Every structure is written in C-alpha cells, then in structure tokens.
Amino acid sequence: MSEQVFSFVEEVNRRRSFAIISHPDAGKTTLTEKLLLYGGAIRLAGSVKSRRASKHAVSDWMEIEKQRGISVTSSVLQFNYGGHCINILDTPGHQDFSEDTYRTLMAADSAVMVIDCAKGVEDQTKKLFHVCKMRGIPIFTFVNKLDRAGKDPFELMEEIEKVLGIQSYPMNWPIGTDGNFKGVYNRKKKQIEVFGEGNHGQSVAKVISGDVSDEKLKGLLGDSLHDQLIEEIELLDMAGDDFDLEKILAGELTPVFFGSAMTNFGVQPFLEGFLNLTPPPAARNSNHGMIDPKTENFTGFVFKIQANMNPTHRDRIAFIRICSGKFEKGMQVNHVQENKKIRLSQPQQFLAQDRVVVETAYPGDIIGVHDPGIFKIGDSLCEDGSGVQYEGIPVFAPEHFTKIYAKNSLKRKQFLKGINQLSEEGSIQVFRRPHIGVEELIVGVVGALQFEVLEYRLKNEYGVDVVMEKLPYRYIRWVEVPEFDPDNFGVTMDTLIVEDEEERPVLLFQNEWSIERVKERNKDAVLRDISLRKA
Numbered sequence: 001m002s003e004q005v006f007s008f009v010e011e012v013n014r015r016r017s018f019a020i021i022s023h024p025d026a027g028k029t030t031l032t033e034k035l036l037l038y039g040g041a042i043r044l045a046g047s048v049k050s051r052r053a054s055k056h057a058v059s060d061w062m063e064i065e066k067q068r069g070i071s072v073t074s075s076v077l078q079f080n081y082g083g084h085c086i087n088i089l090d091t092p093g094h095q096d097f098s099e100d101t102y103r104t105l106m107a108a109d110s111a112v113m114v115i116d117c118a119k120g121v122e123d124q125t126k127k128l129f130h131v132c133k134m135r136g137i138p139i140f141t142f143v144n145k146l147d148r149a150g151k152d153p154f155e156l157m158e159e160i161e162k163v164l165g166i167q168s169y170p171m172n173w174p175i176g177t178d179g180n181f182k183g184v185y186n187r188k189k190k191q192i193e194v195f196g197e198g199n200h201g202q203s204v205a206k207v208i209s210g211d212v213s214d215e216k217l218k219g220l221l222g223d224s225l226h227d228q229l230i231e232e233i234e235l236l237d238m239a240g241d242d243f244d245l246e247k248i249l250a251g252e253l254t255p256v257f258f259g260s261a262m263t264n265f266g267v268q269p270f271l272e273g274f275l276n277l278t279p280p281p282a283a284r285n286s287n288h289g290m291i292d293p294k295t296e297n298f299t300g301f302v303f304k305i306q307a308n309m310n311p312t313h314r315d316r317i318a319f320i321r322i323c324s325g326k327f328e329k330g331m332q333v334n335h336v337q338e339n340k341k342i343r344l345s346q347p348q349q350f351l352a353q354d355r356v357v358v359e360t361a362y363p364g365d366i367i368g369v370h371d372p373g374i375f376k377i378g379d380s381l382c383e384d385g386s387g388v389q390y391e392g393i394p395v396f397a398p399e400h401f402t403k404i405y406a407k408n409s410l411k412r413k414q415f416l417k418g419i420n421q422l423s424e425e426g427s428i429q430v431f432r433r434p435h436i437g438v439e440e441l442i443v444g445v446v447g448a449l450q451f452e453v454l455e456y457r458l459k460n461e462y463g464v465d466v467v468m469e470k471l472p473y474r475y476i477r478w479v480e481v482p483e484f485d486p487d488n489f490g491v492t493m494d495t496l497i498v499e500d501e502e503e504r505p506v507l508l509f510q511n512e513w514s515i516e517r518v519k520e521r522n523k524d525a526v527l528r529d530i531s532l533r534k535a
C-alpha cells in the first residue's frame with residue numbers, strides 16, 4: 001500500500017475501476033494475474049493461476065465449483081500502480097454465469113476485452129461487448145497469445161471493426177508474429193520495445209527500447225522484421241482510424257494493444273497505455289440527476305450479492321459500488337429502497353487474494369458488506385436523507401427455462417424462501433402464470449449450469465429436493481404496452497405468456513420466427529430483451 005497521503009479529490013481522481021471480459025480461454029485469468037504482478041500485488045506469477053487447478057481462490061463457497069473446476073463467482077482485486085489505485089472487477093470464467101459478468105460491468109468504469117489472436121472475436125466476447133456498448137463505457141482491447149501462431153494483425157483489426165462495429169486504433173503494433181514475437185512498436189512514443197529473455201512469464205519481462213532507427217535494435221530484430229515493421233507503420237498511419245480520445249471515452253473507438261500475457265510480453269506497455277487513457281470514476285445518473293463522485297454525500301449501489309463465500313457461516317455478501325463521497329467503516333447509511341437506516345458492518349475489500357477489512361474507501365471502489373438478507377440487486381445507499389437512487393440494474397434475457405416445484409409439498413415454505421433469496425441474488429429469474437389457478441413457478445437462467453447450482457443450493461442450504469421440468473423456450477421479451485390484456489394480445493400457439501416478479505407481462509418464445517409474428521400482430525407493443533429492475 002502506498003504511504004502517501006491523498007486528499008479526497010485526489011483519491012477519487014486516482015481510481016481506475018475496470019472489468020476484464022473475454023471468451024473463455026482467451027487469457028483473462030492470465031492477464032489479470034500479470035497485472036497484479038506488474039502492480040507488485042503478487043511477487044511471482046502462478047499464485048492466481050493456481051486457481052485454475054481448483055479454480056476457487058476467493059470463491060470456494062460451493063462444492064459444484066470444485067467438482068466442475070469452474071469459477072462461478074467473481075471478486076474484486078485492488079492494487080496500486082504508478083500513483084493509480086486500480087480496482088479489477090473480476091468476473092466468472094464460465095460463460096454459463098455471464099449474467100454475473102453483465103452486472104459487474106454495471107459497476108465498472110471501463111472494460112478490457114481480451115481476444116485470442118488465433119481465434120479472433122468469439123461468441124462470448126460479442127455478448128459481453130454489447131453490454132459494454134449499452135453502457136457507453138470505454139473499451140480497450142488486448143490481443144493475446146502473440147507468442148503463438150495467430151491471425152494476421154491487420155485481419156484482426158478488421159474483424160474487430162466488422163464483427164463488433166467499433167472503430168479501432170492500435171496503440172502498439174506487434175513485431176514478429178507466428179511464434180516469433182520479438183517486441184512491439186509504441187505508436188505514441190514512436191519507439192520500438194524489444195523483449196529480453198523471459199523466465200516463462202514468472203516475473204516482469206525485461207525490455208530494451210529505443211528509436212525506430214536505433215541500429216542496435218535494428219540488429220536485434222534483423223533486417224527483414226525491421227523492414228516489415230517500417231512498412232506496416234506507414235500503412236497504419238495512412239489507412240487506419242485516427243486516434244480520438246473523445247471517441248475512446250464514449251466507447252466508439254477501441255485502443256488495441258498486442259501482447260502475450262503468458263510471457264509478459266506487451267503487458268507493461270498495455271498497462272501504462274491503458275492507465276493513461278482509462279477514465280477515473282464518472283458522474284452517474286440517479287433520480288436526482290447526475291451525481292458527481294466528488295460530492296461529499298456517500299452514495300453507492302448494490303450490483304451483486306454472493307452467498308456463502310465462507311462455507312462455515314451461511315453469510316451473504318452484498319457488493320457495493322461506491323459512487324460518491326467517502327466510505328468509513330461502521331458508517332450509518334440510508335437504505336433508500338427500504339427507507340431504513342443501516343450500519344455497514346464488516347466492510348471488506350479484496351486485495352490480491354486476501355479479504356481485508358476496509359477502514360475507508362472512495363468512489364470507484366467496491367466494498368463487500370455482510371448482508372443479513374436486506375439487500376437486493378440495484379438497491380441504493382445514501383449517507384444523507386436525500387434519497388439518491390441510482391438507475392436500476394438491467395435484467396438480462398434468460399435463455400433456459402424450467403418449471404420447478406418441491407418434491408415434498410410440505411417443504412413448500414422453505415422452497416419459496418430459497419427461490420426468493422436466489423432470485424434476490426440475481427442467480428435466477430422467477431416467472432408465474434397468473435391466470436391458470438394453481439400457482440406454477442417457472443425459473444429462467446442465462447446459462448444452463450445455473451440450474452445445477454439452483455438444485456444444489458436448494459438442497460444444501462434449504463433442505464429442499466426439487467423437481468424440474470425443462471421447458472422448450474429460448475427467448476424472452478418484456479412487453480411494453482399502455483394496457484396489457486393477455487386475452488386480446490395476439491401470440492402464436494407456442495408462445496407462453498407469464499409475469500415476472502414485478503408483475504410485468506413477459507412472453508416466452510421457442511424461436512425467433514414467433515417473435516416476429518407477435519411484433520406484426522401487436523404494432524403498438526414494444527418487445528424488449530433487457531428490462532430494468534425497478535429501483
């Protein structure tokens with residue numbers, strides 16, 4: 001930790017809070033670890049990655065994670081680098097838990113998108129990219145695994161632009177590809193950075209840097225690589241998009257960095273280039289308009305609730321993104337939605353792999369507080385009585401649906417309690433069929449593995465065995481019409497009309513064709529695939 005004392009405003013200005021997104025296996029975990037290594041938060045690489053063996057670290061709260069070797073939950077890692085205080089909002093590795101990543105993106109001020117140079121833009125990257133785009137946050141690209149054979153860098157740039165529809169600007173350019181990755185050309189400094197011998201990426205890579213015309217560097221690269229680089233620099237300068245900070249900050253242009261997280265090559269230029277550009281916490285929209293992070297009134301919102309991080313106590317942790325003011329341990333705040341005063345007890349932060357109690361925290365920081373069952377995702381907290389409420393957190397479209405009931409009907413009370421709590425944590429979405437007499441619960445999830453988690457947790461935490469009957473629906477649309485009348489709303493035979501937990505009308509579809517038919521038949525209705533939780 002830095003010894004330096006900063007004023008409140010300096011503390012806000014030096015915060016950089018971001019999430020790393022990628023398709024599984026592109027190298028998100030490796031890059032996260034290397035950022036910690038460069039930040040001095042861990043001494044030798046391998047300590048975070050050992051999590052791959054058991055994939056648990058902070059999140060060893062559930063057997064299923066260990067059994068399946070996947071990281072279900074996410075945490076926040078904080079470290080200092082070059083005067084900045086960096087918060088990496090870690091996200092689950094498995095795509096079936098991507099809803100958790102979507103919500104984490106609501107708390108981030110920017111995103112780093114890791115792309116495997118051999119695979120290019122993959123499916124999960126596309127989905128996560130669209131959530132970033134919806135928020136309008138800056139998106140930085142790290143093209144990874146340059147130490148291996150991959151697509152041509154120009155081809156990759158074109159793919160990013162075409163598939164994702166975002167302009168791109170390479171901040172550095174790789175020298176030597178296909179297993180011959182020697183260094184990068186830094187376009188801003190107009191310098192070549194040649195990597196020295198590494199120790200398999202365990203510690204910081206040695207770099208020799210200098211001007212493009214430097215004879216020694218030319219010698220190190222060899223004539224043919226050097227000539228190729230000069231040609232490519234010219235081509236980039238002539239044909240590429242211009243550097244435009246405003247567009248970067250608006251998420252319309254992505255700065256691209258090339259590197260290899262495994263060997264550390266290109267990690268430092270990325271970290272420095274990224275920190276130069278990525279913004280400090282910005283004002284956020286609320287029912288009182290935009291709230292400046294530097295206002296003194298402490299405010300924040302819950303973006304994630306995680307159960308049973310410690311298997312010996314059944315605790316829940318609510319993760320709060322601080323949006324303004326200074327947080328102090330034990331402070332009393334208003335829980336805006338419940339209109340109640342609460343004390344934020346046992347606040348925790350996550351430094352590298354350890355949980356520590358926080359004394360103070362600032363806008364941009366994430367704190368975890370013990371949740372005795374009072375928080376819901378999207379709840380706002382506010383120090384004074386002004387009742388600042390942040391915009392709701394979107395509910396993302398589930399893609400799998402099941403009917404669910406308790407095997408033993410005497411356990412219905414525990415069953416409903418469990419379902420309700422899991423829904424408050426955001427790990428499932430619950431729907432009802434309002435007009436059929438008997439109450440029938442339908443649960444929707446984004447990834448099918450979430451059903452396993454649901455079944456497991458209901459049994460282990462609530463003592464309830466359940467029966468699930470999978471339903472054939474794959475698409476959901478929230479219906480917005482002035483007056484919804486289920487009897488006169490034109491739907492296809494295979495469409496199911498249900499209600500969400502806030503009693504809003506929802507349609508479940510088996511195919512996209514039906515969605516189009518329903519749109520045609522109900523011209524005055526708007527069908528949305530993302531809905532806002534009521535604040």
Ligand code: G4P
Pocket residue numbers: 022023024025026027028029030031049052093144145146147148259260261262263
């Ligand atoms: P993820 O979190 O995005 O899912 O990816 P992760 O970092 O776990 O990396 C996935 C695999 O890719 C790992 O290999 C990792 O070592 C490898 N990898 C990451 N960065 C690079 C890189 O820059 N170059 C190369 N060549 N490989 C890279 P694995 O075999 O699945 O695991 P491990 O045994 O190496 O840990």
